[in-house]
Amino acid sequence: MNALRVGVFGAGSWGTALAAQAARNGHVTTLWGRDAEQIRTMRDTHRNTRYLPDLELPANLQFSDQLEEVTANSDLLLAVVPSHAFPSVLAEMTPHRRPGAGLAWATKGFELGSGRFLHEVAEALLGHDTPLAVVTGPSFAREVTQGLPTAVTVHGEHAAFSQSVADALHGPTFRVYTGSDMLGAELGGAMKNVLAVATGIADGMELGLNARAGLITRGLNEMLRLNQALGGRAETLMGLAGLGDLVLTCTGDLSRNRRLGLALGKGKSIEQAVAAIGQVVESIQTADEVARLAARHELELPICALVARVLHGEITPQEGLKLLLSREQKPEYPAGLFGA
Numbered sequence: 475m476n477a478l479r480v481g482v483f484g485a486g487s488w489g490t491a492l493a494a495q496a497a498r499n500g501h502v503t504t505l506w507g508r509d510a511e512q513i514r515t516m517r518d519t520h521r522n523t524r525y526l527p528d529l530e531l532p533a534n535l536q537f538s539d540q541l542e543e544v545t546a547n548s549d550l551l552l553a554v555v556p557s558h559a560f561p562s563v564l565a566e567m568t569p570h571r572r573p574g575a576g577l578a579w580a581t582k583g584f585e586l587g588s589g590r591f592l593h594e595v596a597e598a599l600l601g602h603d604t605p606l607a608v609v610t611g612p613s614f615a616r617e618v619t620q621g622l623p624t625a626v627t628v629h630g631e632h633a634a635f636s637q638s639v640a641d642a643l644h645g646p647t648f649r650v651y652t653g654s655d656m657l658g659a660e661l662g663g664a665m666k667n668v669l670a671v672a673t674g675i676a677d678g679m680e681l682g683l684n685a686r687a688g689l690i691t692r693g694l695n696e697m698l699r700l701n702q703a704l705g706g707r708a709e710t711l712m713g714l715a716g717l718g719d720l721v722l723t724c725t726g727d728l729s730r731n732r733r734l735g736l737a738l739g740k741g742k743s744i745e746q747a748v749a750a751i752g753q754v755v756e757s758i759q760t761a762d763e764v765a766r767l768a769a770r771h772e773l774e775l776p777i778c779a780l781v782a783r784v785l786h787g788e789i790t791p792q793e794g795l796k797l798l799l800s801r802e803q804k805p806e807y808p809a810g811l812f813g814a
């Protein structure tokens with residue numbers, strides 16, 4: 475193995491977990507965070523005292539609050555900031571990038587306010603010749619940092635680059651698959667967060683296990699239909715980036731998006747729920763961007779649309795449930811698997 479210089483941008487829970495993974499594989503890895511105080515503490519304790527305080531990080535992992543320096547010294551750039559910060563952090567990195575250094579990201583979501591995919595944001599900033607890839611799949615940061623078995627996938631059009639990202643992260647308990655469908659992979663990772671809120675709400679309202687399974691399956695149908703309208707490949711959504719992450723996030727209580735739904739279903743306000751979680755909850759922005767994309771393609775995605783309305787406080791979870799259950803009866807697949 476050739477040791478790479480890996481720069482990981484975003485010192486939240488997922489950036490920390492992926493940086494630890496690359497460091498464990500022997501790569502010279504630096505985790506960049508914007509908060510100098512937090513970075514100092516991480517350097518002193520070799521722990522992410524804010525997000526994963528009980529877990530020790532590899533001794534060879536380095537920490538920095540100098541974005542320019544980390545960018546200039548990395549062969550592989552891995553962005554793991556929240557989606558709302560992705561365009562600005564990438565714009566800051568761009569002028570300092572080494573020629574030929576590819577960019578991967580593990581952020582899940584869209585550009586805020588435009589519905590642009592993150593690969594579109596990256597292409598606009600870095601040009602079409604820069605190797606790009608998205609790292610996604612069912613992966614709670616805590617479990618990855620603990621070394622529990624996990625499978626993810628890396629999608630990009632530049633096969634050699636995707637393989638190098640996969641190789642940098644793949645390890646004895648961290649399986650990394652590859653594919654070439656960035657759009658489908660990004661769509662799955664973003665939409666599952668919205669659908670996790672729906673199943674969280676249902677579970678918070680104690681609607682039962684049948685309701686949860688029904689929501690996951692009809693949610694997958696919404697993913698597949700939007701994906702088809704956008705030109706993604708169905709198999710991507712049937713794999714780790716879609717179904718895999720959907721199942722994890724809709725059923726696993728480590729999910730912040732599911733926990734937001736659980737709190738709303740139990741009658742808490744969105745402000746109370748977000749404050750209690752204290753971390754990034756991507757669905758809050760993503761629900762609007764999914765609605766924007768669906769409207770652009772004249773698609774009706776009832777579960778996602780109702781989640782957006784609940785998140786905006788336009789309807790209560792009880793009203794959302796009534797609306798969903800009173801929809802017209804129809805065939806499960808009116809026009810084949812991907813019919814409306």
Ligand SMILES: NC(=O)C1=CN([C@@H]2O[C@H](COP(=O)(O)OP(=O)(O)OC[C@H]3O[C@@H](n4cnc5c(N)ncnc54)[C@H](O)[C@@H]3O)[C@@H](O)[C@H]2O)C=CC1
Pocket residue numbers: 484485486487488489507508509525554555556557558559563580581582583613614615616752753754756
């Ligand atoms: N935590 C997880 O298990 C997983 C998270 N993800 C995705 O990774 C992304 C990051 O999430 P987490 O690390 O979990 O979030 P987190 O809530 O644990 O941490 C967020 C981090 O982003 C930083 N940040 C916020 N705004 C920033 C800005 N403008 N510039 C630079 N840094 C900024 C914060 O300081 C903090 O360190 C999200 O898109 C999430 O959906 C994906 C897979 C797993």
Ligand SMILES: O=C(CO)COP(=O)(O)O
Pocket residue numbers: 582611612613614667670719722723728729730731732754755756
């Ligand atoms: O993306 C994730 C797991 O794959 C993490 O989900 P949450 O952001 O809902 O915690």
